[in-house]
Amino acid sequence: MSFEKSLLLGGFLAVAAVLPAQAQQKACPNPNALGVSRVVEIDTTGGPGFGFQHYKSYDFLEPKEVVLTFDDGPQKFHTEAVLAALAEHCTKAIFFSIGKMALGFPEIVRKVVAEGHTVGTHTWSHQNLRKKKTEAEAVDEIERGISAVKRAAGSPISPFFRFPELADSPETLKHLQSRNIAMFSTDIDSFDFKFRNSEHTVKAVIDRLQKLGKGIVLMHDIQPSTAKAIPALLVALKQNGYKIVQMKAKGPVQSLPEFDTAIEANVKGLSAAGNERPVSSVVKTVTEGGQSKLGGEPPMEATGPAAALPSPSASADARADQSGDQRNRTWFWQK
DSSP, X not given: OOHHHHHHHTGGGOOXXXXXXXXXXXXXXXXXXXXXXXXXXXXXXXXXXEOTTTOOOOOOOOTTEEEEEEEXXXXXXXXXXXXXHHHHTTOOOEEEEOHHHHHHOHHHHHHHHHTTOEEEEOOSSOOOGGXXXXXXXXXXXXXXXXXXXXXXHTSOOOSEXXXXXXXXXXXXXXXXXXXXXXXXXOSEEOOHHHHXXXXXXXXHHHHHHHHHXXXXXXXXXXXXXXXXXXXXXXXXXXXXXXXXXXXXXXXXXXXXXXXXXXXXXXXXXXXXXXXXXXXXXXXXXXXXXXXXXXXXXXXXXXXXXXXXXXXXXXXXXXXXXXOHHHHTOOOGGGO
């Protein structure tokens, strides 16, 4: 029996439980926001697959319902711009993060978590697992990615995984199923990485949604054109009557200890989860506006001979007003 067929026969393993979206969100200040129509909880036992491009099962979306997903991040500026657009519309997405990228920008991963989005994984270094010479090499890419993203997030992440290039294999499918990790393909590929044009991205997504009527949308938060496209795309989704569904996992993914240890060489000083100190307990403002909050010496510019000297940026007219003995003097910055 093929793994794809086993996914179909394992329908009892995935549960899409509707959670009241209103209970998940605070009141949105934007009256025209897209919002979240409902939140579904996924039981990932057995490694169910989602996205009809590859996994023809679990058709849980209703007409006009959309799941937004972003691959390959995090990336400075671009991921932050995507997050800002999503926040403006009080809506949520799934971010499939790469391990190396997550350790490079852990503060952005933590922002994704803090803003209530779902975090999954996308391997350690975005390699095509189908091209790996051995199963062990493919598993190493998967598991290092899980350990790294979890480490960067500093909190539990979801057992959601998307293959780079959507390239699965019988061996990697079997591994993820044994680990109870849900696999994601897509229904609508924006191909934003190919065209890299914000207007094209918006049109491509809306056109394909109009044909299919609903679906899981694949985009990339590392693309600058995609970051620019998201505000317009969210408006277009709203105008065309689409609703956002957020997918969450019933429980977190459990990383494997040997891979948690293996990625520590790449952590570069990031505090271990649970050991972080708040910034306010490490960095404290002691001077503000030239006044010391701790007392002590007054600001330097208020006392001493230096107070009488013109600054290097002083005009020639200002220097000419000094006393005669100073008028012909060569200042230290002029030597």
